[in-house]
Amino acid sequence: MYFETHDGTRLAYEDYGQGRPIVFVASSMLCSDMWEYQIPHFVERGYRCIALDRRGHGRSDRPSSGYDLDTGADDLAVLIEHLDLREVTLVGHSMGGAEVVRYLARHGDARIARIALVSAMLPFIRQTDDNPEGVPGALLDASLAALDADRPKWLARQAQAFFATHLGNDVSPAQIDFTLRQCLATSPWAVRQCQRNVLDFDHRATLPEIGVPAMIVHGAADLSAPVEVTGRRTAKLIPGAVYHEYPTAGHGLFVSHRDQFNADLLAFVASR
Template sequence: MPTITTNDGVEIFYKDWGTGQPIVFSHGWPLSADDWDAQMMFFLGHGYRVIAHDRRGHGRSAQVPDGHDMDHYADDLAALTAHLDLHDAIHVGHSTGGGEVAHYIGRHGESRVAKAVLISAVPPLMVQTESNPGGLPRKVFDDIQSQVANHRSVFYHELPATAFYGFNREGVEPIEPIIQNWWRQGMMGSAKAHYDGVVAFSQTDFTGDLKKITVPVLVMHGDDDQVVPYADSAPLSAELVRNGTLKTYAGYPHGMPTTQADVINADLLEFFRS
């Protein structure tokens, strides 16, 4: 398996297929690079080089006990882009991966970056605070941590079977293989990494990172996202970046890159070529 070893000794698994302009995909919590299959195959077929890694503690990367925070996530991504010597790269992040992309650019600069895409992404800040009254109460994330710590295998079936893909909405037929694939990816990773990662994705304030980004950014979000509520995320992020475009999808769920892959891929391709 292709891997890199970070400066703090963590082995990170990655996929690297094709040639052409690189697209680097950052996955959501608690998944893996496999969550990008529909995008990687599509863009490989359109002449791009497609790259995705398993975040530390996730998928096939090392299950280390520490470093499950946005600084380490961004540094691991920077280590990967340096190892592969990527230039003019397009970075695409879904959910927590959107936070990773924003923090990577804010922390490491734009010298290797051409464009960025935030899909159903956690920035600017998920948790409710005095300065972010529209965020979700801290108890929401405490409950997620409790379920990860106590009955992760059950929770990792319930979440994709309901809110993540909108399978709990009237008229939406659950797709069991998609649910099982989510469960498979989640259970590959470390419970400790996933537990700590809840704090990373919910409590990190990405406002400063977003303000530093000058490359073109496409912000894509469904207005029926039950995981990362639309109003306190996508419109705010699109305003904070200097060259942002907001694309809102009526009725789409959090996991729209999987369940609405045809639409999302077509819109991504248009943005990449523009």
């Protein structure tokens, strides 16, 4: 299924089940297919599950612009309004988590019941004079340069760390290959723009203003979004946030720790 955004971009989404809505917002490079182990789980338990393909990703259009977080948040708002969703649980992974936060900052929480931020790229990744806890810029820039130089090589080098298989997580080579193929199918231009935009956005001022229940889930072995820079700091900034840290999880905990994550998310969504 498709809808059009304010600038005429045609975006794809999937919509399954009936009941209270959960909207899944994917990571940069990944699409709605990443939620393969979440959507059936929640549909079978009486929820309506909607998953969006960000512009440049999956089956959506590939325009030349709109890969900033504010446009991503606005695209999400159009989808929610298009389907006239209410009492929504927003679940965002990585860059998707940052877009969820920007959605609340730009569009408010009138339609939103709660949010779950999963391995989210928050609150501010790049180290600056007023953000000494961030990742040094030289490391980020070197990684971006390697991505630009040989994207398939960069992704292949990240694959095992993405699921933290070195810690004994049971993720098959076929699953890893499937995830890599999703990433490689994404518009290279979109990848380049998304990576730069998410690393340099400062959410620290808006996180304390979140007024809906929030759950943060993060892996202690997350190489892409180091937990001491992201998850732990985000949990401290959002009032009353529920925080789950998985000791052996990497960035791809939605696969490697699917049972634990699904149970934690179900408990959170079901809470009143």
